[in-house]
Amino acid sequence: EAQVTQNPRYLITVTGKKLTVTCSQNMNHEYMSWYRQDPGLGLRQIYYSMNVEVTDKGDVPEGYKVSRKEKRNFPLILESPSPNQTSLYFCASARGTALNEQYFGPGTRLTVT
Amino acid sequence: KNQVEQSPQSLIILEGKNCTLQCNYTVSPFSNLRWYKQDTGRGPVSLTIMTFSENTKSNGRYTATLDADTKQSSLHITASQLSDSASYICVVSSTDSWGKFQFGAGTQVVVTP
Numbered sequence A: 001e002a003q004v005t006q007n008p009r010y011l012i013t014v015t016g017k018k019l020t021v022t023c024s025q026n027m028n029h030e031y032m033s034w035y036r037q038d039p040g041l042g043l044r045q046i047y048y049s050m051n052v053e054v055t056d057k058g059d060v061p062e063g064y065k066v067s068r069k070e071k072r073n074f075p076l077i078l079e080s081p082s083p084n085q086t087s088l089y090f091c092a093s094a095r096g097t098a099l100n101e102q103y104f105g106p107g108t109r110l111t112v113t
Numbered sequence B: 001k002n003q004v005e006q007s008p009q010s011l012i013i014l015e016g017k018n019c020t021l022q023c024n025y026t027v028s029p030f031s032n033l034r035w036y037k038q039d040t041g042r043g044p045v046s047l048t049i050m051t052f053s054e055n056t057k058s059n060g061r062y063t064a065t066l067d068a069d070t071k072q073s074s075l076h077i078t079a080s081q082l083s084d085s086a087s088y089i090c091v092v093s094s095t096d097s098w099g100k101f102q103f104g105a106g107t108q109v110v111v112t113p
Helices: none
Strands: A004-007 A010-013 A019-025 A031-038 A042-051 A054-057 A076-078 A087-094 A108-112 B004-007 B010-014 B019-025 B030-038 B045-051 B056-059 B062-067 B072-077 B086-094 B107-112
Touching (some): A004 A087, A010 A019, A019 A108, B004 B086, B010 B019, B019 B030, B019 B086, B045 B056
Parallel strands (some): A010 A108, B010 B107
Antiparallel strands (some): A019 A076, A031 A087, A042 A054, A087 A108, B004 B019, B030 B045, B086 B107
């Protein structure tokens, strides 16, 4: 089944404890992206990757890191999480970007205390 | 200021009735506009993608329109069903930054029996 998977789905952590949210897709897509969704603000793009070893900042990259060493994986790293990073995170992938639809993962709900 | 504004924020409609959601954007130069449906707690699912040259696109009971001159789009839902209860999100991208997407805050639609 074609899908985007994220792990973990739920995470409660404390301020400053490094964490990684994994994202994997099995559709051989070149494009992958991370978003956060907060009430009243909608989805905002954190980082995106047009292909392996190519990453770019979205609108809200502060406090996050990403890497794209393999085509199928695009982990999101929070080196020192803070409470304002409490949010619902979505990973998405697409075959290119121009007019190809994005497929979203199920989401990761992160709480930083 | 958000470059994609949606209205209304929310609406309630009776099952079987039609409704229209609005999206105004300032993203420029324009590349394409997408509508997504997001069920509570799930990732968004693509409904339509339109380019500058398209002014109407349908996906079942969903019909999107685009007026690139006035930078407005609408999503019309025909003969609503209970399963249409969801948030509908307008997303716009620019030819200046492939891979970046600007999201509206969404319109929450509730269909009642």
